[in-house]
Amino acid sequence: MLDLAIFIQNLANGLLIGGVYALIGVGLTLVFGVMRTINFAHGDFVVLGMYGAVLFDLVFGFDPYLSLLIALPVAFVVGMVVERAILAPIAEAPAESSLLATLGLSLIIGNVLLLTFGGEPRSVQVPYASDTVRIGEVNLSIVLLAAGAATTAMIGVLYWFLERTERGRAVRATAENRLGAELVGIDTRRVQSFVFGMGTALAVTAGVTLIPLLFATPTFTGAIFTLKAFVVTVLGGLGRVGAAIGGGLLLGVVEVLGASYFLSEYRDAYGLLAFLLVLLLRPEGLFGKTVKRV
Amino acid sequence: MRTHLLGLAAFVAAGVAYPFLFPSVLTIAITILLFVGWATAWDVLGGWAGQVSLGHAAFVGLGAYFVAIGVTEYQLAPWWSALLGMAVAAALAFAWGWLTFGLRGPYFTLSTIAFAEILRLVAINEGWLTGGATGVFIATLPEPFGLDLFARQTQYWLALAFAVLVIGIVLALSRARFGYALRAVREDEDAAMAAGIDPKRTKLKAFMLSGALTALGGGLYGMVLSFLEPHVLFYLLLSVQIALTAIIGGRGTIWGPAAGALVLIGAGEVFRTTFAEANLLIYGVLILVIVLFAPRGLVGEATRRAIRRRYAKRAQS
Numbered sequence: 001m002l003d004l005a006i007f008i009q010n011l012a013n014g015l016l017i018g019g020v021y022a023l024i025g026v027g028l029t030l031v032f033g034v035m036r037t038i039n040f041a042h043g044d045f046v047v048l049g050m051y052g053a054v055l056f057d058l059v060f061g062f063d064p065y066l067s068l069l070i071a072l073p074v075a076f077v078v079g080m081v082v083e084r085a086i087l088a089p090i091a092e093a094p095a096e097s098s099l100l101a102t103l104g105l106s107l108i109i110g111n112v113l114l115l116t117f118g119g120e121p122r123s124v125q126v127p128y129a130s131d132t133v134r135i136g137e138v139n140l141s142i143v144l145l146a147a148g149a150a151t152t153a154m155i156g157v158l159y160w161f162l163e164r165t166e167r168g169r170a171v172r173a174t175a176e177n178r179l180g181a182e183l184v185g186i187d188t189r190r191v192q193s194f195v196f197g198m199g200t201a202l203a204v205t206a207g208v209t210l211i212p213l214l215f216a217t218p219t220f221t222g223a224i225f226t227l228k229a230f231v232v233t234v235l236g237g238l239g240r241v242g243a244a245i246g247g248g249l250l251l252g253v254v255e256v257l258g259a260s261y262f263l264s265e266y267r268d269a270y271g272l273l274a275f276l277l278v279l280l281l282r283p284e285g286l287f288g289k290t291v292k293r294v
Numbered sequence: 295m296r297t298h299l300l301g302l303a304a305f306v307a308a309g310v311a312y313p314f315l316f317p318s319v320l321t322i323a324i325t326i327l328l329f330v331g332w333a334t335a336w337d338v339l340g341g342w343a344g345q346v347s348l349g350h351a352a353f354v355g356l357g358a359y360f361v362a363i364g365v366t367e368y369q370l371a372p373w374w375s376a377l378l379g380m381a382v383a384a385a386l387a388f389a390w391g392w393l394t395f396g397l398r399g400p401y402f403t404l405s406t407i408a409f410a411e412i413l414r415l416v417a418i419n420e421g422w423l424t425g426g427a428t429g430v431f432i433a434t435l436p437e438p439f440g441l442d443l444f445a446r447q448t449q450y451w452l453a454l455a456f457a458v459l460v461i462g463i464v465l466a467l468s469r470a471r472f473g474y475a476l477r478a479v480r481e482d483e484d485a486a487m488a489a490g491i492d493p494k495r496t497k498l499k500a501f502m503l504s505g506a507l508t509a510l511g512g513g514l515y516g517m518v519l520s521f522l523e524p525h526v527l528f529y530l531l532l533s534v535q536i537a538l539t540a541i542i543g544g545r546g547t548i549w550g551p552a553a554g555a556l557v558l559i560g561a562g563e564v565f566r567t568t569f570a571e572a573n574l575l576i577y578g579v580l581i582l583v584i585v586l587f588a589p590r591g592l593v594g595e596a597t598r599r600a601i602r603r604r605y606a607k608r609a610q611s
Contacts, residue, residue, distance in 0.1 A: 038400045086582065093589055096346055099400065100541060101585045103534065107578030115575075219574070223530050227411065230404050269415045272408045279405050280393055 005137035010256050016144040018252020019151035020206050024225060025232030025244035026155065027202035032233065033175040033240070034195040037087060037098040041106040043226030045075070045200050049207020050122075050216035051113055057124045064124045064211050065146070071204050079200025083193040091192075106222060113218035121215035129212055147209040154205055155245060158198075162241065171195055224268075231275040250274075298465055298548055305461070305552070309454040313447065320446040324518055326559045327453035328511050331460040333539035333551030335507035338464060340537060341545035342473065343500040344480030345395075349406030350536045352413045353383045353505045355527035357512025359417065362430040362522050371436050372443065376513035380506040387505035391498045407530060414528030429523040432516065449518050456514055457552070460507050464548055476500055480546070508536075531574065538577050542584050544591025553593050 028042045049071060056067035086105065090097045132139040162168040173181040174191045182188055206225075207216075214221075232251050236243030251271050258270035312323060332350065340346050357379040364375025394405045417424045424430065435443040442448055467473040475496045478486040483493045516522055526532070535558075543554025558577065566573040588595040 038404070086586070089586060090589075093585075097585050097589060099346075099403070100538075100581055103538070104578045104581030104585065107534075107574045107581070111573075111575035111578060219531070227407065227530075230407070234401075234404065266415060266419060269412055272412050272415075276405065276408050276412075279401060279408075 006260075009138045010260050011253060012138060012140055013144060014253035014256035015249055016140070016148040016252070017256065018249035019148045020209055020248075021228055021232050021251050022245040022248025023151045023154055023202055023206040023209075024229045025236070025248045026158065026241055027199035027206075028229040029233045029236070029241060029244040030171075030195055030202075031199040034171060035087065035091075035098070035192050037102065038230075039199065040099060040102040040226055041109060041222075042102075042199070042203055042229050043224065044106045044109040044222035045079075045203035046207040046210070046225040047113065047216055047218070047222040048109060049075070049204035050211045050214075050221070051117060051207075051218075052204065053124055053208045053211040054117070054122045054216065063126065064208055065150070068205060068208050071208060072201050075201040075204035076197040079197035080193045082200070083196035087196065088189065088193065106226065110219035110222050117218060119218065121217050123215045124211045126212045143212045147213065150205065150209045154202065158202070158241070167194070228271065231271045234275055235278050295469060298468075301549060302458070302461060302465060306454075306458055309458070313450055317447075320450045321518075322559070322563050324446065324450055324453045326555050327450075327457040328515055328518075329536070329539055329555035329559050330457040330552045331453075331511045332508055332536045333543065333555050334457075334460045334464055335504050335511070336536050337540045337545060337551045338467070338476075338507075339497075339500045339504040340540060341547070341550070342464075342467070342476040342480065343497050344546075345497060345501070346403045346537065347406040347501075347504075348403055348530070348533045348537055349408075349410035350504075350508050351528050351530065351532035352386075352406075352410035353508035354512035354515060354532060354536075355410075355413060355417065355524070356383050356386070357509030357514075358516030358519070358522055358527050359424060359430070360509075361513040361516040362432050363423070365432055365435060366430060371438075372513065372517060373438075376510055379509045379513050383509035384502040384506040387501040388498060391494075391501040395494050395497050395501075407533070410528055410530065410533055414524050417524035417528055424524065425522075429521055432520045432522075435517065443517055444520065449514070452514055453518075456511050460511075461548070461552065463503075463507070468548060472496070472499065477546070535574075535577065538581055542577075542580055542591055544594035544597075547591070547593045547597065550591050550593035554591070557592065 024042070024046055027045075028039055031037055031039050031042075052071045052074075053064040053067045056062065056070070057064060060066075082105065086101050087098055090101060126143065128142045131142040133142065133145065134140075160168075162172055170181065170186045170191050171194070173184070173186055174188045174195075178188055181191075228251065232247040233244050234247070235250055236245070236247030251274070254270050254274055255267055259267040262270075309327070313320060316323075332354065336347065336350050357376060360375045360379030360382065361372045364370035364378070365372060368375075370378075390406075390409055394402050437443070467476075475486070475491045478489060478491055479493045479496050486493055486496075512527075515527075519526075539554040539558050540551040541554070542558060543552065544550025558580065561576050561580075562573050565576045584591060590598060
């Protein structure tokens with residue numbers, strides 16, 4: 001028999017985890033929407049955020065969230081430099097070139113981390129790791145709530161930026177129609193490196209919020225998050241920010257509910273199966289309106 | 295064509311001479327030969343038909359597990375179970391391609407990752423079949439004609455035969471009607487259709503051939519490892535390694551994947567001794583260099599230069 005309190009508990013946990021997935025997916029989908037590049041290094045940027053927080057903890061010993069003050073601007077600049085140095089020169093090449101370049105980038109990031117930090121899993125212990133807030137019958141972990149709050153704040157800022165600022169309008173215009181954007185005087189090359197910087201910053205934020213919850217390993221964790229980001233964006237529909245948020249929340253809920261009511265060992269498979277079903281039946285995504293095959 | 299046949303003869307000659315010259319470094323040679331075969335088989339789909347797969351580890355794992363489970367559970371000789379593995383790989387490739395070849399662009403690539411990943415999760419969790427995360431151990435192998443299949447010497451000859459077989463098939467393909475159909479589909483599906491080629495059928499055949507050959511190498515790899523773990527065999531990085539080997543060497547060329555395997559696995563081995571487990575760093579750096587400066591791959595770029603020089607000479611005289 002389904003216990004309602006446990007169900008709500010699972011649902012809440014799923015939504016909070018899903019929020020972080022959404023944050024990862026939004027970065028990927030933004031980059032895809034503007035640059036038509038599938039960024040295979042996206043998960044590795046998440047892991048970079050995790051290791052950034054680990055390093056911050058080792059050096060200063062403050063709360064990992066404070067590391068965002070340094071990590072965010074650094075990630076943004078690194079993203080812009082990567083775009084300028086690697087992706088911009090091959091913008092005219094066939095679509096696979098950028099996919100391969102980011103794949104190479106992913107291997108480099110993972111292996112450099114492996115050389116620097118070693119292969120054993122790392123995490124940051126926070127004093128409030130096992131604290132919970134009790135609402136009725138439901139216990140919510142502080143760490144998850146903090147992750148949820150950080151995610152909401154980041155996505156809120158992103159929405160404000162995209163909808164309310166001139167630069168954000170330029171980003172949306174470039175995503176919608178590059179040639180049109182160029183015709184009205186938008187420097188789409190600058191928009192591209194800007195967006196890649198934003199995508200990197202979003203991924204790093206997600207990594208920092210996840211480090212009190214999860215262990216990071218240099219090469220393996222990145223691949224997992226890249227895969228999750230793909231699942232999230234394809235679930236929603238590639239290239240749409242709102243759809244990635246929906247996809248992220250859905251993936252979180254599917255994973256947590258699937259793991260607690262079916263076979264828990266297949267936790268990662270539920271997301272993949274959902275991904276495959278959507279890919280095969282509705283390649284435009286669950287929340288997509290038009291059939292547009294890339 | 296004559297140059298390619300001469301190349302194949304040279305390859306076989308070098309392969310036959312190698313174990314007599316360096317009898318003590320066979321393991322690395324076996325790895326290189328396996329990657330020559332896998333990358334060339336990958337290229338049938340990825341280079342000739344233009345469908346980038348990042349899930350070929352699934353076929354390697356399938357072949358390896360068929361051989362291992364066949365030997366340990368059913369006392370089935372490895373050559374029969376390898377054949378069975380090939381058949382199953384072709385069937386899976388057919389089913390997979392049939393479902394996904396309607397998708398164009400990056401969607402097919404994404405779906406292959408999910409495909410291999412799901413097989414990996416099955417291999418980890420269905421312990422009754424695969425030994426789960428701990429893996430399967432091949433303790434005994436039959437001895438056909440008194441050959442010890444555990445001996446590196448025997449495995450070397452089998453790996454050489456595998457590599458030569460795959461290159462031979464691709465060589466035959468390059469001149470066959472089917473090979474032309476593949477290239478036509480890669481360049482422009484609509485134009486190929488107008489010329490009377492069924493793109494989906496052509497891609498399906500390429501996928502099945504590619505998957506079956508990869509599984510054959512996987513069966514051999516299972517015997518070489520003799521201890522099979524899902525984390526190694528169905529791993530995304532193995533898929534990536536196979537694809538990158540072919541791409542760095544030169545996609546859609548006959549000798550590109552083989553050259554890629556020689557360079558990458560050789561360089562990877564040097565890196566393994568200096569950088570321990572971070573040996574994939576070289577793949578990352580090389581792929582960036584290739585994408586930025588030689589987008590056709592090593593062999594592709596070299597051929598282009600050679601052709602240019604020939605035309606330049608002809609124009610002068």
